[in-house]
Every structure is written in structure tokens, then in C-alpha cells.
Amino acid sequence: MADSPPPWRLPLSPEGYIPEDIRKTMMDGFLTSFEDFEAYEKLVLMIVEDVQPCGQIEWLWVKDVTDSTWDIFRARRAKAACLAMGRKDAIRALKKAYDGDRLTVSIATLEEGEDEVDDIFMSLEPGSGPNEYDGGGLHSFPIMLERFGLTENSLQDIAYNNNLPKMEAFDRLIDNATARRDSVLREVDRRREVGRRMRQAVQAVDEAIDAEFE
């Protein structure tokens, strides 16, 4: 079992407090103990500060918008992790095909091969320095790609293609959460100015999430 969540430290609303029942609703049962409570708190604070909710219904809307945004973030992160594994699988398959092609495969080279796959994978990930991972496989990788008429971008395409049903399901999860959030925002729009502020808050969060995945 993971550690229990830290005590709720947030947030002071513009009125000076979050109503106790809302505070309980915010934390009760939505987050799992594996997740980052501080990041969730931060998200709540961002939305609360912009929206300044008044009354029970507005607080429940804030909760809806926060949770849908969190759902979107969860699904996008899981999709990105799944694609990363897919890219690594593609490198592994490519290397296996290339080694088989050259008829040099042996138990020893297969064992070394996994390290090379790691090196190649890490060198291609965003933020990796060009010489950070300098295994032998790095030098032969462009030759491998060329041998099969591929480019580095092909790895992402192969990963997507090999995980198509999952990718589609992730996209549906993201679309569903976005639709839930939009539905709440439309409802808020019907009510008062809070709708405009909530949209602004959500836009700022979306831009931050987009920046993380770009």
C-alpha cells in the first residue's frame, strides 16, 4: 500500500476558507495514494484563485472542472508513457531485425543488445544531451534506420501503429473528460461571470499541460 496522503494544506479562498464539506469532497476518493497531492492542490488553488467561487453549487463546479482537468492530465501522461514504451519496442525490433540480417546474433550480443536499446532510446528522448548516452549502438543506429528506409520519426509512427487500440482508448478518455469539463463550463456560463473566469483559469492550466507534452 502506498503512503497515506499528506494532510490537506490548501487553500484559502478569497473568502478566507474553503468550506469544510467542500474540502472533504475535494479530497474524498478522487485521488489515489499513488498520485501527487501537492500538484492536485496547486491545480485547485489556481482555479479557486481565478474563479473565487461563492456558494455550494459553484464550489461543486470548481471540483468538477478540477477533476476533469486532472483526468485529462492523467490520460495524457499515461498515453505518453505508453508511446515511449512503444518507441523502445520499435528500437528493439529494429535492432533484432538488423542483427538477424547481419547473422551476427548470439546470446552475448542479445544481452548487450538490451543496453544498446536503452542507450539509443534515451539518446532520442527530449532533453537528452547528444553525448550523454554513448553506447556502441548509437553509432550503428542511423545505419540501421537507413537499412530499413526509416527515419527517427518513424519510431513514433511504429509505436502508434502497434498500440492503435490503446491510443484510441486514451483519446476517448481525454475527449470524454474534455466534454465533461466543457459541459460544466457551459452550465457555469449560463449562470454568471464566474464562467468567464473559470474558462481563463482552465486555459492557463491547459497551456501548462501542453507545454509539458510538447
Place this chain on the structure above:
Amino acid sequence: MTTSDRKRSANRANAARSTGPRTQAGKTRASRNALRHGLNLPLPLDEYGEELSALTERLQGGIPAKAADAKQAAIAQLQLERVRRIKALVLLEGAERAREADVASAAGSDAGDEISLALADRLARLLTLDGYERKALSRRKKAFRALYS
């Protein structure tokens, strides 16, 4: 006698022999055969009575004429929270399984955290639960509109 006639009479004979559970315990058990999570059923008021009264009171905001609408809105809100709790449980189970199996470290750091692994492993169930969440939100929207009107 044609084959289909023979089949028909055999079906009738079998049906006559099979009259379902006879004991009260058996009947109760059978009544739950199709029950998986109960998310389509009305909120069990015995379980949620206290929470329901408290939330109804807050939504009513001291206006007696709004009592019925506030109760409907509170029921819808609690149903929504129930779906969200089940979703979290599905993720938690998956994440604990991933941690026990040490899948994340076996697959390398690129595999993501336990929640990402749980999510990838339980996509179909989460999509089903999304449907229930959408229905609960829609019920609550109607209730809120009535409350505001």
C-alpha cells in the same frame, strides 16, 4: 415429429424442471445475478442518508420551497461522487498490482508511474465508468437547473 418440434418439447420439459432458486437465500443471491456495481440503481439511501440530508440542506440554502429540488440535486451529486470513487478504486487496484509486480522498474523508467500503467491496463473499465459519470453529471445538471429556476 420434426426436429424443431422435438427440440421445442425438450425445452418445455427442461423449463418445467428448472424453476429457479427455492430458498430465500437463493432467491436473494439470484436477484443480484446481473448486478456488477449497481451504478444504474437508485442511491442506497440507508447508506447515504446522513450525507444526503447534509448536502440537501446546504443546496437548499434555507429556502423551504426548494427542498425537493435540492434533494434531487444532492442525490445526483452523491451518485456522481460514487462513480468517481469507483474510478479511483479501479486505478488504485491497478497501481497496487503494478507496484507488487514491479512492472514499472521491469519496463524501465519510460514505462511511467504506477497510475499510468494502471490506466493503460484498465482502459475499457474506465471508459465504461466514464459513461456512468456522464449520466450522473447530466442528472445533476437537470437538478441544478431546477434548483436555480
